[in-house]
Amino acid sequence: MKAFLRPDGKKGIRNVIVVVYLVECAHHVAREIAFPFRDQEVHLIGFTGCYPNHYSHRMLERLCTHPNVAGALLISLGCEGFNRSQLATTIRATGRPVHTLVIQSTGGTRKTIAEGTKWIQETIQAATATPQVEMEMHELIVGTICGGSDATSGITANPAMGRAFDLLVEKNGTAIFEETGELIGCEQIMAARAVTPELGQELIRSVEKAARHYTVLGHGSFAPGNADGGLTTQEEKSMGAYSKSGSSKISGIIKPGDIPPGGGLYLLDVVPDGEVRFGFANINDNAEIAELIACGSHIIIFSTGRGSVVGSAISPVIKVCANPETFRRMPEDMDVDAGRILEGKGSLEEVGQEIYAKIIAVANRERTASELLGHQEFSLTYKSFEPIGPSCLPLNYQTYAMAH
């Protein structure tokens, strides 16, 4: 695979410039700057809150220094709580171009849009000179998620993605699955796949934490469309979601913003620690996708039965359609037809290999359905996490601790 080499040594498969609003009040200005360049890999991300939050700050640090990102333009209103100079310092330290525009000191909306547009034009030009180098499978990180699930998701697309993950892990690539709230009921069988018994206990604890979180909020990770699609209970949805992880050994647990320290299969624990604050763990699929990307995911594979249309800023989203009726209804939004398994037109193995081949093709610049349609959804909210401990990464905690 050919990759873009960043000054900090990271290798990306896209050459994205991010325009980042640091509070909702700067959102419009940032969008006006980014929108005319939407077909030139200029993506809009940001944080809407005015009050500072360690999690969201770290998320934006990770996203702005992601391997797929070539540079960042920060748009601040001026009076918000976000520490813009610290974010800019972190980005600059990686060698990426970064520029901050403060709307209040630049002279308002029009002047900021004009200055921002000029910076983007120059930076796009500079980004074309990014050196391209060879990238190996062990350098690739792929995240997985399911959204708009129905009762076909757990039979076709999810286990097929699990097969693709097994192939990736065999090649020493890195695979991340997530959403502990969708693993409720699977914790014991999952724990048996941990590389150590201690990690198995951590896996169980992370799912118990999710169950407590959802019980306090009175609502599991279950949308009305799931029931309309034939899923009845959280346990049933969980079993389907769990099959995305494939059958490899589980190497560790990470939290949003943690980069996996080596190849293997990792669980991303997305449910906040401590007492329940700030509301639901993940308010939508794109909040989870942003967290997978903040953990370094170059590519996201996304299974859907009901028919999700989303893509993402920064990393391409490959959509694997579980339901053959949905695929026929909205084929332009899908990359892989996994529902054909139900019609006897393909096996889990064949579709798994097709997904794996698609991952390589997309890494080699092939555009996904959601990229071609211009999808660049992004969502970031308030959360709070404790750092992970050594038992979460039994194989390589030292490597992780040195890098973080």
Add this chain to the structure above:
Amino acid sequence: MPVPSNKTPGLLKLHSLDNVLTATRSLEAGEHLLLEGQSITLTESIPIGYKVSACDIREGEKIFKYGVPIGSARCQISAGTVVHTHNLQSDYLPTYTLDGKNSYLKIHS
């Protein structure tokens, strides 16, 4: 004698322990389906992906899919009927639907 449907099999058993089957295509009421030598006559239409009881299930009995329990029967369920929110409940968390009760009945009433 019921005649088995000549379409694709239509019902899939995911694990030997399971007491529910999955519809692999949308099925019509009155279709006769063969499964492991047993003929099942459908009393209602079943959308793709939905669950059908493979045998009579008592109230309170665990429902098995993928070889693991996915909840408990709310009531007696006879063989060949749809298993969904009206007769199956989670052992963990309540299931949320837009009308606050039974989305399956809403669609098919």
